[in-house]
Structure formats: C-alpha cells, structure tokens
Amino acid sequence: MKSSSLQGKTVRPGLMAYSFYRSDRHPVSRRTAKAAKPRPKVRLRGLAVAILAIVVVTCACAVAVKAYQSSQHNSSGTGVPAVADGPKQCASNSLDKLVIVSVGERHLWACQHHKVVYDTPVVTGMEHYAADTTPRGTFHVYAKQTDTTLTGSDSTGSWSDPVHYWMPFLQNQYGTYGFHDATWRSNNDFGNIDPNTDKASHGCVELPLNASHWLYSWAPSGTTVTIKD
Numbered sequence: 001m002k003s004s005s006l007q008g009k010t011v012r013p014g015l016m017a018y019s020f021y022r023s024d025r026h027p028v029s030r031r032t033a034k035a036a037k038p039r040p041k042v043r044l045r046g047l048a049v050a051i052l053a054i055v056v057v058t059c060a061c062a063v064a065v066k067a068y069q070s071s072q073h074n075s076s077g078t079g080v081p082a083v084a085d086g087p088k089q090c091a092s093n094s095l096d097k098l099v100i101v102s103v104g105e106r107h108l109w110a111c112q113h114h115k116v117v118y119d120t121p122v123v124t125g126m127e128h129y130a131a132d133t134t135p136r137g138t139f140h141v142y143a144k145q146t147d148t149t150l151t152g153s154d155s156t157g158s159w160s161d162p163v164h165y166w167m168p169f170l171q172n173q174y175g176t177y178g179f180h181d182a183t184w185r186s187n188n189d190f191g192n193i194d195p196n197t198d199k200a201s202h203g204c205v206e207l208p209l210n211a212s213h214w215l216y217s218w219a220p221s222g223t224t225v226t227i228k229d
Helices: 030-035 041-072 209-218
Strands: 009-013 018-022 098-102 107-112 115-121 137-140 145-154 157-172 175-181 205-207 224-228
Touching: 107 209, 115 209, 137 157, 157 209, 175 209, 205 209
Parallel strands: 098 224, 175 205
Antiparallel strands: 009 018, 098 107, 107 115, 137 224, 145 157, 157 175
C-alpha cells in the first residue's frame, strides 16, 4: 500500500486533527468498498459530545462575559446601582451638557440633551452649618484644575485635602464650592453619607475618583450645573 500524502487529497480542518477525502474522482472498486470498515459509532458519538461540549462552553462564556459587562456597566462605574428615576432627571433638558445634583438623594447625573450619559453617588455638605451647606441653584463650572490641595476653615475646624480633580462652580461669602474627588473616603461611603453628620463635606460635591476623572474629561468650563433638594 502506498504511503498517504497530501497530493490528490483535500485537507479539511477538524477539531483535533485533519481528515482527508480523495479528490481524483476515481470510482472505488467493489473490493475496496467491501474491505472498507464503517467508522465506529463510538467515535461519532464522541465527536458529537465534544462538539456539544464546545458549544455549551462557548455559550456559557458568552453569558458570563455579558453578565460581567452588565454588572460593570453602570453609568457611574462605581458598582452602585443608579437611582431609579435617573432617566427622568434629564427628560426636560435641552442643553448639550448639564450636570444635575440631588442633595436629598446624594446623587449626580450628567445629561446630554434628554439622555443620562453618566451618574454616580456623591457626598454633599453638612446641612446644619450655613457655610457647609451645598448651595442650591443653577451655576456654571468656571475653572478646572488637577492635583491641587483644598484648604480652608470654618466653625467645624480646618482642612487641607489633596485632590486629583477640582472643578469650582461658585464663590460666595463662605468660600469656593465645586466638584472634587475624595480619596480619603472609603468606596462604601459614597451614597451612604448623612448630610446632617460631620461625615459630610464642607459644601462641595465629592465624587469617587473614577467619577471625578470622567466628569473632568466630559464637562468643559462653562458647563451648567443644577443643584436641587
């Protein structure tokens, strides 16, 4: 018997190796056909099981990836679920970019027209101190700065806090208010801060670091900011 070669045969990739069939179209003799043994059904069943296993694993991986992406996808990227009425926050907005902060819900939404493009829990000011109350109203981001230190003092004491991102939106008789990160806080503090305790801010809107980075990149100077109860 001649040794097998790739000449005169067509290669078809299989799961584990290559299989071949003759491509010279010569009829197979009766003797050869009679001598040929059928492929064992066990191997066919084994191949079918292997294919099924690959399909199941592939589907499982796809589902797992989708579930992971879904769990990671939260407009804020903080792992904290968005507030249920988030889409309503931007429903009446006609601006290209608008930042909305709810002191009561301790949450921020970034709106692009009627769409919420980002949201995150935030820390707002201590409500029982006038100087440390987060101001309500409509303002505009008027500056942007990175890697700076915020210093000040009031009836609660003094502070000197380094921040990565700083976006002030108001100056009044009490000082300057703006958005900034607060890396000295633990992640689970965000969204669970009581503004009536000394764990709240001195009036600024504090964001998780990744949210501060996103907002700093997204909102140029002049961006409208609405802060409400």
